[in-house]
Amino acid sequence: MSNEKMTILIDGVAVEATEGQTILQAAADAGIYIPRLCNHKDLLPGGHCRICTVKINGRPGSSCTFPVADGLVIENDTDELNAMRRAIVEMLFVEGNHYCPSCEASGNCELQALGYRLGMINPEYPYQEPKNEIDATHDDVYIDRDRCVLCGRCARASVQLDGKRVFGFDGRGLGTRIAVNSPDGLGGTNLSVDDRAATICPTGCLRVKGQGPDIPVGQRAYDSTPIGSDIERKQTVKQAT
Amino acid sequence: MAKPKVATGHFTGCFGCHMSLLDIDERIIDLVELVEFDKSPINDIKRFSGPVDIGIVEGGVSNDENVEFLKQFRENCRILIAMGACALNGGVPSMRNTVPLKECLEEAFLNGPTVHGGVIPNDPDIPNLLDRVYPVHEVVKVDYALPGCPPSADTLWAALTALLSGEEPGLPYELVKYD
Amino acid sequence: MAVSTSNQKRKVVINPVTRVEGHGKVTIQLDENGHVERTRFHIIEFRGFERFVQGRMYWEAPIIVQRLCGICPVSHHLAASKAMDVVAGVDQVSPTAEKMRRLMHYGQTYQSHALHFFHLASPDLLFGFDAPVEKRNVLAVLAEYPDVARKAVLMRQYGQEVIKATSGKKIHGTGSLPGGVNKNLGAAERDTLQARVDTMIEWAVEGLELCKTITKADLDKLVKFGSFESNFMSIVAEDGCMDLYDGKLRVIDADGEKIFDQVAPADYLDYIEEEVRPWSYMKFPFIKSLGKEKGWYRVGPLARVNACDYIDTPIAEKERQEFMALGGGRPVHATMAYHWARMIETVHAAEKMKELLADPDLQGTELRRKGERRNRGVAWIEAPRGTLFHHYEVDEQDKITLANLIVSTTNNNEAMNEAVRVIADQYLDGKEITEGLLNHIEVGIRAYDPCLSCATHALGQMRLQVRLTDARGHLIDEKLRG
């Protein structure tokens, strides 16, 4: 891969990018946050959530998968896109059973944090209320599919970071579920609590057992700073004037 | 000019939102200057005295009496605010929505380890239960929603004072929480 | 409003009962001559917690079940934590964890009692049981007794600040976990709280004095009002000392004799059963050995002050002795004595907070312990409204398979029904029913500070209706009060 430098324009700001980067990566390097959920810096992109959709030369596309090319004109932080991103967050909320008040991941949950950042007060859509049972067959890790957003991070991490294939999908459409590599549940797989897959979940779906809400309210990741603040703190470019 | 009237109501929830409203602490003295309270569980006014300006309701909708009272709120309140997770989306009580109602009743009244001679309550003097706990906005039109379990006192205060001064309540990051 | 006095059976309904925390309703069946035939205090909400926590992970219980109640969430939060300590195999949490939890709990007792006495009950006491409706609320207290009301607001605020400092939030925090807590008390947090704790003791004493003054001014009436004799239940320390956070179970009879004592949580099934009646979503607990007719009891401040041998803080202990003198060697049975006992506990809670805040263990760093997993955990706590039982069973995979919750207000169910019956007999029988008279019923219920949210594992409000029924009990007319 060459290190050819190029320039892309994000919301009117010229951003330097390197060949081989995705739009999302180039933006992050420049301190511009593009909202995302299924993406994780250590994983290849999955393209599941579509929250990182931006307009690329006027057409919508997922910034986590789209490679930079010199002169690309990107729209990111627009009312239209943010409203649509919020709509996706709302869809994910009504698709599962996300009881934030009693969820141990609350405050550290990326789905919830996106809701906060994108201004969701309450989902407008009807709740689907799927019936799921917790898979607690593993000694150290459990899956609560009520909280799954099908981001596929666990599945990708298992293959790409752990060299295993503990997770996959089952079914299709609204009936899609995260599946495990055993007929006997997670406990039948070779997942280890030390695997990256075990702790890479953005919500409270895949959790290490026995933790509970172990970080006090007020000190949790998104209690006082919005998701993406870490990226924005690195900002190297001035916002458009 | 007459003070705006405020009513509060409570459905299937834990009363925590009302408690959070009381957590405005000394500001309640300011609030009394600003508004007149109508029907509310914190006073003894059990029926609307007439149209009120702002109605604030806590809790989801889980029985026929909730439905009836909620409709009264909608009819009598110019602005209706849904307060807290239960009102907004059913909250923790809506965890029963993925379990058959029958099993919930049987567990509580027939199978519990301390139950002696169980029977599922069925007297006409107690309300009929709904199949699930519904968010308030699925039953009546809601004008504003304040998330949180409960919304913090600051959240409630910010929203109320904004509305009372005729502004759209816009809440800063710290005041919007779902838990 | 007046009810017609024609020769019909009439049913009086108070729905909602207001200024209590939760959804309840009272029905009073009158015969043709206006005599009270039957009274019932119904709990009209149902939430189903026992069932829907099944299948959840056991460490979630403290954050799920506290949503039973927004007034005393800390009680459920801690009772569940204590039960799950057992499940997690932790018999003794670290000193820091225990003291953080105790501080949280006394903060709650303090705020809840202040809330109840000043915000909910004081209008009746200050303005009279049949004062006009517009007076019967805390805002009227605020207008006429601004100093009392302001202090009440700040007392409650203090309790809530203590809860926030220990659990992260004023309502529904996350401080306690199976095996311990998730934070200690920072020095800055401690300093802020310590600065005001003496004032809080002082104001609690003032509140107690106010309560005593009002009570003594009309002692005869208040002692008789809605009164009846009963057994009392409370947990007490091993030496019989009042302990709101932990201890063993004691039940005394109407004469103060112990029916049983020092019962451990794990054995509760041998002692308690619950009856279900089809007209209420709240069950009726009773002492197994005495049977459901005689085995019912009262819990809460009155029961605790009656049942304990002493209180380990000086002001509260002195006050306890004065209070117990009312009973002349027997327990105090007056319904309205709940308020007095509640204010003694308020003082006690404040004294306890002062003691704890001075303890360096609160700044300790051992927050959480681990142990060998067990499959059953039972724990109790003295919630502001009385003894609260949490019983869980948990499978090998850490999922909850059973939850049984007997909450404080449920323990008082029969007592509240009894109070309604007695008051109806005392004030309504054969009389023309007025709004003010009906409030007497509510005054009686309110003395028990029923947390109907807990009780039904639901929450809401009560309204007041008068229903006229014909001789066969068919509804002819129904009117809302207010």
Add this chain to the structure above:
Amino acid sequence: MAVEQQRDIISQVAEEFGRSPARLLDVARGVHARLGHLSEESIGFIAEALGLERVRVRDTISFYHFFARQPRGRSTVYLCNAVVERMKGADAVAKAFEEATGVKMGETTPDNAISLAYTACIGLSDQAPSALVNGIPLTNLTPADVPMIVETLRKGEDVSSLPQAKVKKNLLKRGDIVFGAMDPGAAIRKALALSPVELINEMSVSRLRGRGGAGFPTSMKWSFCRTAKGEAHYVVCNADEGEPGTFKDRVILTECPDLLFEGMTVAGYAIGAKKGFLYLRAEYEYMLARLETVLARRRDAGLLGTNILGKGFDFDIRIQVGGGAYVCGEESALIESLEGKRGAPRDRPPFPVQKGYRNQPTSVNNVETLCCAARIVEKGGAWFSAFGYEDSKGTKALSISGDCERPGVYEVEYGMTLQDMLDMVGARNVQAIQFGGPSGQCIAPDGFGRRLDFDDLATGGSVIIFGEDRDLLEYMRQFTEFFTEESCGWCAPCRVGTTLLLKGLEKILEGSGTKSDLEALKKLGATVKAMSRCGLGQTAANPILTTMENFPGLYEARLSKDEFIPSFDLAKALEEGCAVTGRNPDLEEKHA
């Protein structure tokens, strides 16, 4: 069946496909055919036989409609419930099946003789209602036909001898390009005389554009693919026409398979591929044997295989049968499926011409495009470009069905107006034309002057005509429902959004929608369109959005005047509780 026996069977099937993980779909089909369903146990044995993780096998198998995970009856009736089928009486036929078998759709008879199930469009809308029974198509069904069909199945007899087991060709207009006379080998001979670059130039001269609907210039696609670096190049023919109302490939595959294979071979020569795949939709499996025969004949004739026509060019074709998934018509999903995976589309870029099958440069072309390509090589690009209209050259095979006298396949020149098209098929009093299937657009009579043209009305060829008496929005609801069932589930806006679109539309159709509900539905549609990952999601809102645009009155007529109507229904919400307590819901008294 004994576990060991099961394992042996699975092992045998795996062996037939060289135990190649890439052939998972074929192995699954083989096992399904032998065992009747794919149990959790079978999944384990397949995983073992192919050296795959079990979760990987489950991932694939659970995706496809035609793989049963639970035991089924000895015979399965897949009754098509696509829109045209229902317009033509499929509901009554379903009822007849339920009556004749005594079980509901979706169930199996207690004697395990027959399972009843619905399936989406099976490419027989011109002879609807239709069904696939044990893979054999039955057409023009009426309720009266059903008892005999059920009787035949009960007896365990073959349905192919039944009078309903007849697929009419219905080729009602032959053009010169696709359906013209054919001399096998003519195009290949000409092609091999040209260099690949010259061949692609000829495509360029012809101005051929892809017939799947997107209209990408074929010469460009081939050129990109040819020049893309890779270890191998591949030709893939997309014969997964799943768009409801489409059946022109059915006719091409029966009428002129030689032309198609010739086109694939030519394409292979042009892009430098040695291998081609025909991805045949599972619904067309009944054509497989005949297509294999044609391939064998072509191999014998030296038109396929090594050293074709002695010119040193090697190229062969394998037919891959799908498993039942509309989304596999999307080229990248099709490639995933071809690799033995679930048919989830890929993000683009990279495009298949850069990284396609096994991450190698791959040209995926429509059946009809490849036929055109063969014809262009045979007759010249200039000859081809003489047909058509402006930037849309050549002809288009249309599948026309619905309310008209002569449903069938018509090969017409680009530029034909919709009105001329209606006249051609004998359609009068037309309310609307669903042009391009549900993912296309719903056109009102004021648009009937528009032309078949890539730049205005691009289409894969599905044309459904709705007469004036039809409840148009009900059919839009059915289209929307189709998308909820066919969404692959990979991306959130489509997975959840399609269901929310359906619920939103249903609320309006029930008469409880308000103006704000309509606005919300429109916004939701725009979100699903803009944010979805692939063409399925990007077009799933089209039935709703294009009818909102072109038939606004239909919506307004359904709206309630109220400002707010709850979705909540008290009487319904009380049913469950009252059933438990035996109480009366007592609604009247409560509201008195």
